[in-house]
Amino acid sequence: MDGTSIEADLYIPATGVFPNNSFIPPELLSPNGWVNTDEYMAVKGAANVYALGDIVEGQPKLASIIKTHTSVTAHNLMVDIKGIGSRQQLKPPAISGMAINIGTGGTGQIGQWVPWGWVISWLRGDYFLSKTDLFVSEK
Numbered sequence: 614m615d616g617t618s619i620e621a622d623l624y625i626p627a628t629g630v631f632p633n634n635s636f637i638p639p640e641l642l643s644p645n646g647w648v649n650t651d652e653y654m655a656v657k658g659a660a661n662v663y664a665l666g667d668i669v670e671g672q673p674k675l676a677s678i679i680k681t682h683t684s685v686t687a688h689n690l691m692v693d694i695k696g697i698g699s700r701q702q703l704k705p706p707a708i709s710g711m712a713i714n715i716g717t718g719g720t721g722q723i724g725q726w727v728p729w730g731w732v733i734s735w736l737r738g739d740y741f742l743s744k745t746d747l748f749v750s751e752k
Contacts, residue, residue, distance in 0.1 A: 619643065619739050624630070631646070632645075632647050633668070634646050634647075634648070634668065635695070638659075639712050641656055641658055641659055642681065643670040645670065647668060647670035647671075647694065648664040648668050648669055649670050650663070650664050650669050652702040652703055653685070653700045653701070653702060653703070654669070654682065654685055654686045654689060654703055655689070661693065663686050663690065665679070665682035666679060666681060666682060669682075673706065675706075675710075675711060677678055677706070678704060678706055681704070681706070682703070685701050685702075685703045688700070689701060710722055710723035712733045712736055713733070714733065714734060717732075717734060718730025718731060718734050719732075719733025720733060
């Protein structure tokens with residue numbers, strides 16, 4: 614956060630419902646088309662390559678976990694680059710969920726619970742805009 618930038622050989626922004634994987638060697642993909650990673654976010658079968666976010670096999674496709682993915686991956690990259698310390702394992706979220714506003718109500722799932730529409734509307738009344746910093750900053 615100090616303004617330092619790091620150049621990468623390749624950066625591919627990826628969003629969407631289906632994996633954008635046409636450029637990924639098939640041997641690195643699961644049968645469903647997602648990237649296989651180990652518990653350190655390292656791509657299985659590729660040296661010094663990491664993957665994070667929605668493209669990763671077996672991970673929830675939720676914005677709320679990207680901060681954890683980023684933190685673990687950045688830490689492990691620094692360990693690899695500097696050769697100091699030990700890598701961190703990704704810990705799955707204790708509870709995951711999603712909430713979507715629809716008109717005056719909504720739908721969603723929190724763990725195994727499907728809340729009533731009014732609960733979603735109350736939780737997401739501001740479309741979570743006031744909570745954005747929880748997902749994209751260290752606050």
